[in-house]
Amino acid sequence: MEIKKYVLGQLGTNGYLVLKEDNLLIIDPAGEPNRLIKEIDRLAMKPKAILLTHAHFDHIGAVEPLRKQYDLPVYLHENEHEWMGNPALNGSKYFPVKEVICQPADRYLKPGPMSIGAFDFTVIETPGHSPGGVAFVFNQEQHIISGDSLFNRGIGRTDLPLGDYDTLIQTIKEKLFSLPDAYIVHPGHGPETTIGDEKKLNPFV
Incomplete structure (x- = not known):
């Protein structure tokens, strides 16, 4: 399996293409749809x-062009089912950007094991930055795509609608830090890190 990172959009959000065999998953298509389609x-x-x-605007900016181009289902946690089409909830209303309005997700993510095509992974609920935040854990390959919960020496902001600092800290300590130290974390912003490094060096946790 290979994980390709693309820094996208006005906030420099990490979008990912995950490759295995001849299959590809698109995770957090944050913006610049033409660039992603070309790739x-x-x-x-x-x-x-x-x-x-999760469904903050800087993670969903290219959803509609990609969904239409490839006729793909979109997966999101049910707690944010209203966010795709609501700029006040997805945050685009509060930033100097064009308001982001998407169609609803096609399917809801549930915690636990999940398989799509050649991919087997685990969905972990990671509320705090947003109420429906999740991380995707590829246990066989020892990789985590963590969204905006855990960063390299940082954590997600909690001052946007329905964010909660105490919930985020609990999420990181009880869920993400329970994973093996060697697991590589691919965050929603910034460079990669590992669970072990964040346990030792993250000043927020």
């Missing part, structure tokens, strides 16, 4: 789905 077509792999760690 997906260059890879000549079959997209299977769009997965969202």
